[in-house]
Amino acid sequence: MASRIGALIPALLAGALALFVLAPVLAVAARATGFALGPADWAAVRFTAAQAFVSALVSVTLAVPVARALARRSFAGRGALITLMGAPFLLPTIVAVLALVAVFGRAGVVNQGLGLFGMGPISVYGAHGVVLAHVFLNLPLAVRMLLQGWQAIPSERFRLAESLGFGPAQMARHLEWPMLRSVAPGAFLVIFVICLTSFAVALTLGGGPGATTVELAIFQAVRFEFNLGRAALLAAVQFALCAVVAVLGWLLVTPAAFGAGLGRQALLRPPGGWRRGGDALAIGLAAAFLLLPLGAVVLRGLPGLDELPAHVWAAAGRSVLVALTSTAVTVAAALVLALAVARGGRGAGAIDAAAALPLATSGLVLGVGLFLMVQPFVSPARLALPVTVAVNAALTLPFVYRLLLPEARVLLSDYGRLADSLGLRGWARLRWLVLPRLARPLGFGAGLAAALSMGDLGVIALFATEQSATLPLVVQRLMGAYRLEAAAGAALLLVGVSFALFWVFDYGGRRYAAV
Amino acid sequence: MLRFDRVVLAQEEFRLSVDWELPAGARVAVIGPSGAGKSTLLAAVAGFFAPQSGRVLWQGADLGPLDPGARPVTILFQDQNLFPHLTLAQNLGLGLRPDLRLSAAQRTQIDTVLERVGLGGMGARKPAQLSGGQIGRASLARALLRARPVLLLDEPFAALGPALKAEMLALVAEVADETGALVMMVTHDPADAKAFAALTVLVADGLAHAPAPTEALFANPPPALRAYLG
Numbered sequence: 203m204a205s206r207i208g209a210l211i212p213a214l215l216a217g218a219l220a221l222f223v224l225a226p227v228l229a230v231a232a233r234a235t236g237f238a239l240g241p242a243d244w245a246a247v248r249f250t251a252a253q254a255f256v257s258a259l260v261s262v263t264l265a266v267p268v269a270r271a272l273a274r275r276s277f278a279g280r281g282a283l284i285t286l287m288g289a290p291f292l293l294p295t296i297v298a299v300l301a302l303v304a305v306f307g308r309a310g311v312v313n314q315g316l317g318l319f320g321m322g323p324i325s326v327y328g329a330h331g332v333v334l335a336h337v338f339l340n341l342p343l344a345v346r347m348l349l350q351g352w353q354a355i356p357s358e359r360f361r362l363a364e365s366l367g368f369g370p371a372q373m374a375r376h377l378e379w380p381m382l383r384s385v386a387p388g389a390f391l392v393i394f395v396i397c398l399t400s401f402a403v404a405l406t407l408g409g410g411p412g413a414t415t416v417e418l419a420i421f422q423a424v425r426f427e428f429n430l431g432r433a434a435l436l437a438a439v440q441f442a443l444c445a446v447v448a449v450l451g452w453l454l455v456t457p458a459a460f461g462a463g464l465g466r467q468a469l470l471r472p473p474g475g476w477r478r479g480g481d482a483l484a485i486g487l488a489a490a491f492l493l494l495p496l497g498a499v500v501l502r503g504l505p506g507l508d509e510l511p512a513h514v515w516a517a518a519g520r521s522v523l524v525a526l527t528s529t530a531v532t533v534a535a536a537l538v539l540a541l542a543v544a545r546g547g548r549g550a551g552a553i554d555a556a557a558a559l560p561l562a563t564s565g566l567v568l569g570v571g572l573f574l575m576v577q578p579f580v581s582p583a584r585l586a587l588p589v590t591v592a593v594n595a596a597l598t599l600p601f602v603y604r605l606l607l608p609e610a611r612v613l614l615s616d617y618g619r620l621a622d623s624l625g626l627r628g629w630a631r632l633r634w635l636v637l638p639r640l641a642r643p644l645g646f647g648a649g650l651a652a653a654l655s656m657g658d659l660g661v662i663a664l665f666a667t668e669q670s671a672t673l674p675l676v677v678q679r680l681m682g683a684y685r686l687e688a689a690a691g692a693a694l695l696l697v698g699v700s701f702a703l704f705w706v707f708d709y710g711g712r713r714y715a716a717v
Numbered sequence: 718m719l720r721f722d723r724v725v726l727a728q729e730e731f732r733l734s735v736d737w738e739l740p741a742g743a744r745v746a747v748i749g750p751s752g753a754g755k756s757t758l759l760a761a762v763a764g765f766f767a768p769q770s771g772r773v774l775w776q777g778a779d780l781g782p783l784d785p786g787a788r789p790v791t792i793l794f795q796d797q798n799l800f801p802h803l804t805l806a807q808n809l810g811l812g813l814r815p816d817l818r819l820s821a822a823q824r825t826q827i828d829t830v831l832e833r834v835g836l837g838g839m840g841a842r843k844p845a846q847l848s849g850g851q852i853g854r855a856s857l858a859r860a861l862l863r864a865r866p867v868l869l870l871d872e873p874f875a876a877l878g879p880a881l882k883a884e885m886l887a888l889v890a891e892v893a894d895e896t897g898a899l900v901m902m903v904t905h906d907p908a909d910a911k912a913f914a915a916l917t918v919l920v921a922d923g924l925a926h927a928p929a930p931t932e933a934l935f936a937n938p939p940p941a942l943r944a945y946l947g
Binding site: 616617619620622623624625626627629630631633634635638639 | 763764765784785786787790791792794797798800802803807811812815816817
């Protein structure tokens with residue numbers, strides 16, 4: 203009997219998740235005023251699609267020479283650089299923005315350099331600033347996905363090509379181009395989706411008629427105009443936009459495995475001549491583009507770290523609490539769903555779809571929907587933190603789930619029958635089989651979820667008051683008040699805590715992982 | 718008594734009919750070409766493969782509704798018989814209590830059984846530190862602890878050399894004697910069948926033939942067996 207009830211848990215969980223994602227959409231649809239978008243709304247839709255397209259295109263295009271150089275060259279620090287390419291995924295968006303302002307802003311090194319040549323200052327704000335930030339955040343992701351593609355080409359293939367006397371041009375035509383044709387569209391689509399729901403970047407660098415995303419327009423409609431009908435309409439549009447692209451992505455893209463097997467040796471005989479210089483240039487420029495802004499945050503933040511206002515520390519405490527709670531929820535839910543789907547049987551397809559469902563929505567869509575739902579009963583501001591926890595948990599769940607699913611499948615095919623034949627189930631199965639064997643992906647997934655939640659600046663902006671602000675929100679507000687020293691100090695704290703959370707979980711998982 | 722009551726095992730193109738019974742405590746070799754369904758036959762007893770029709774009964778009771786762990790069965794697979802992340806003692810302990818809340822008496826029991834199969838003092842080791850033969854013995858030690866009345870061997874010793882395999886079969890015989898278990902052993906090797914099993918079941922052409930005395934069967938093989946032996 204107990205096992206029959208146990209078998210229901212994943213189905214109930216999947217149902218609850220679907221409800222949590224879809225009910226706000228219904229609330230939004232019910233509240234939307236008419237179905238006519240105003241000119242400003244159309245501008246937001248156009249800008250959202252255009253900036254996502256350009257950001258994805260630039261990221262993937264720039265990633266090609268960098269990934270190729272990394273794939274075929276060996277040099278000191280290659281491993282460290284590849285690892286570093288994973289870091290921006292964990293970097294809180296608001297910190298990335300601050301870093302870019304430090305380098306490309308009015309007082310940044312770039313404008314100082316331009317000034318030396320008598321050229322006028324460029325501005326980091328506006329549409330091009332939004333694209334710049336998106337490329338900064340997503341170029342590493344594109345590089346990692348393409349690098350994986352390069353390394354998935356069997357080395358026998360390269361050896362065969364060398365033995366046939368292929369030059370670099372033939373290599374590119376027969377080996378590299380076919381790989382890119384299959385991998386690059388996936389990378390493009392993933393980045394396109396990420397940029398489609400961009401909020402923090404648009405909030406800080408965009409705004410105004412030429413650079414407002416739908417996500418930002420939703421926020422403004424709620425926060426500044428208090429026009430809930432318009433916010434609801436925009437949220438419905440955003441959901442439609444995301445859902446279409448998410449379904450496309452789910453169908454077309456095989457997920458990028460993080461970290462796995464990227465350390466493979468470079469080519470034995472990489473091409474020389476001008477290609478050598480070109481590769482060095484690609485790697486050097488990419489490293490500078492990624493490292494300089496981060497270095498700038500550290501340099502600026504360190505002095506400010508000493509005299510952080512007290513409310514920054516309070517916000518940091520709240521953020522850690524939010525991150526840990528939503529991580530616990532996400533990881534537990536993702537594990538239950540992944541185990542159920544790995545086991546297969548009736549309903550596995552539906553559970554799999556439910557686990558992917560949050561990809562079809564966005565933080566602000568969920569936020570506005572929940573806002574509308576709770577508003578008649580309780581002041582939304584009082585629920586700021588619980589809502590943030592729930593939204594963060596739902597939005598990170600697909601990532602953690604996709605990380606766990608293949609591992610759960612392996613676990614089941616290797617040891618499922620043995621465990622069944624020994625009558626290992628319930629808590630005993632979790633304790634003696636699942637946790638030890640999945641510790642590594644669970645730790646990595648928890649680290650990812652914690653860092654993403656820690657750095658998230660989305661739905662909290664909609665609900666928060668002074669008393670419930672999280673650390674990313676405080677950074678944004680300090681930035682908005684032009685207290686850049688304090689903002690940099692708080693940003694440094696935010697990065698430190700985010701990376702520390704990731705490291706603790708990931709290391710803990712690897713440490714606990716069985717042979 | 719293990720009874721196959723008009724059992725049909727089917728999956729896509731595959732189909733196997735079984736309709737006979739085995740006395741408790743018998744030792745039976747299951748022989749036949751690859752893909753004929755030897756492992757599937759064992760899986761049906763262990764609870765990993767539900768028959769399309771018919772019932773598998775132990776002492777008159779239908780095994781159908783029982784989960785694999787609740788069946789009167791211990792099965793040894795071709796590999797992965799031990800959890801690599803648990804120590805040998807823990808792996809054996811799972812045979813006594815799946816939640817591993819072991820009493821002092823049970824711990825002593827584990828040590829005794831380890832001693833018995835020649836792994837004395839190795840309780841704290843992980844499977845990766847053991848040889849293939851030692852892993853086989855540890856799996857049999859757990860079968861000894863579980864003492865279920867049916868022991869299914871799905872070629873767990875296939876990867877061992879001839880001398881080690883003979884040693885394992887001798888140990889299986891000991892375990893079977895001690896627990897009084899009915900043993901069904903899948904094998905490719907007629908020598909194994911002759912050395913170990915009084916009865917042999919030939920699985921070929923969609924049919925699990927009724928068990929026949931091993932000596933007589935190999936002395937005068939029917940056409941299907943002759944085709945397999947070549």
